Amino acid sequence: MMRQLILLLIFIIISPLLYAIISRTKAFLVGKKGIPFLFNYYTLIKLFRKNVIYSKTITPIFKVAPIINLSAILLVLMFLPLGNLSPLLSFKGDVLFIFYLLTLGKIFMVLAGVDTGSSFEGMGCAREVFFSALGEIVLFLIFIMFYRLTNQLELSSYFVEGKLILHSKATLIPIIFISIALFVILLLENARVPVDDPLTHLELTMIHEVMILDYSGPDLGIIHLTSQLKMFFYAALISNLLMPVTSVMSIVPIIPVMPVTSGMFSVDVILPFSQLIVFTAILISVYVIVGVVESSMGRYQLKRVPKFVLSSLVLVVLATILTWRG
Template identity: 35%
Template sequence: MIRAAISFVAFLALSPLLLGVVNRVKALFAGRTGPPLLQLYFDLHRLLGKGAVYGVATTWVFRAGPVIGLAAVIAAGLVMSFGGAPALVAFPGDFVLFAYLLGLARFFTALAALDTGSSFEGMGAAREVTFSSFAEPALFLCLVVMARASGALSLSGMLGDELAAAWHVQGPALLLAAVALLGVALAENARIPVDDPNTHLELTMIHEVMVLDHSGPDLALVQYGAALKLFLFGALVVRLTLGFPIASPALSLLAFLGGMLGFGVAIGTVESTVARLRLVRIPQLLVGATVLSAFALVLLLR
């Protein structure tokens, strides 16, 4: 329980740092010094001190969007197992709740975007809901593969000590699932090659254009929520790929945090070396991830 609580606090505290790592890696690739690792903390602090401006068309839905979005992502963290530590709440089928809480966050972010009455934000919301409905089956297939391999139906069981044994027996299937999961993580978190978080052209944006009208504390909630979500998917991918058991909880936490650092570097590397896909290709990427994970499932069930 204490281990779970420490992991959860680390999740809340270290998520913005992960984005700092990603941005620093991207800067290094581009030959720049880049912003400090703690830049997002400074940004959040600055935004929380500011006022906000609201569009004339907006209603309470626009204000509720960031609040519900962040609350849902934090609640999703309650059932997530970080680095093999048990989650704060664990029960069979908790990953369904996990996925649907992220769905709740997405639903309200899209509604807040539509509330502005801007066609750009409508466009972003349409893309977000379209691509996420292709990402959901891939995510669930990956989770089913992990459930089948570990013989457990809760995230804590799937990412717990059974994972090491599962890698020995079902290595190829888990590898395929990890690759597919990485694709889903990139899509769900609006990273290149699906979406560019740094773009300045509204027509090509997905997630960033949805939150274009948020300002001040609202924007802080949105940005913190995005960082937490990236951390959640990172925890899933990192634990799946580094599934070995470590007896000491402290060492295990360290290994997990090291893995998260590696995840940040990997995302930064992908973002620096891969070109962004055309919008029409994104469903193909996600269907590709679905096919990969379905193949992994076939390997397990043969």
């Protein structure tokens, strides 16, 4: 219990550092030096020291929304298994609870965006809600598939001890498809290219940033921290999914997949510490891949984003088909 708490705190503290990896990768790929790795910490400290300014047209929702968002994501993180270690909290049906928590945070941010009364913030909120609704379908389908495979409704049960891949019938290809679909959802929920450009200064094209245009000072710091934690959550989901793959030798698909329960590479024998190292390595590579994807693509026109989400839906459906009957 203590160990998991400390681990969670460590990951919460380093998530701004991980977020900077994306910017560094993008800068590296165009030949620039990029921001220092600790840049996000400096930004957070600077923002928390500032005064806050509220406009005259807002209601208490505006003041309260960042805190609700942050607490929602912190609570969600307590359910997340890290590196095959079981999480802090876990109960039957917590998958749905996580979903609703994430949506709760999002709803409050959307309400706060509409609260300011600015027309393009309203447009940004409309886009945000639309795209999140599409993304939710895909996420739900993924978890329905996990439920079918393992008959469990706890998030920890999917990833702890690699139940999903080893003890169920899921083989390599569905896992790859699901990972790609989750990656698309990561790009969608965290407003990265090709869905939205986080570096843009053009308020008519923004989705997330335009909702938070009116925030200042500590509120803005909380929002930054929340977005970094959210990115960590989705990246950790992908890393959890890909983790058992490395502990099983059969990366090469020529050799048929068999559950490995004995021998030196047995899952039970791998020390938690090495699991953590593998987990962190995969996590960092997910961030790097986000940076690479951002540098190599332009962003889509807003009306093409549903097709992008549809492609991840297709991948999930195919993965479901492939794991239909063993």
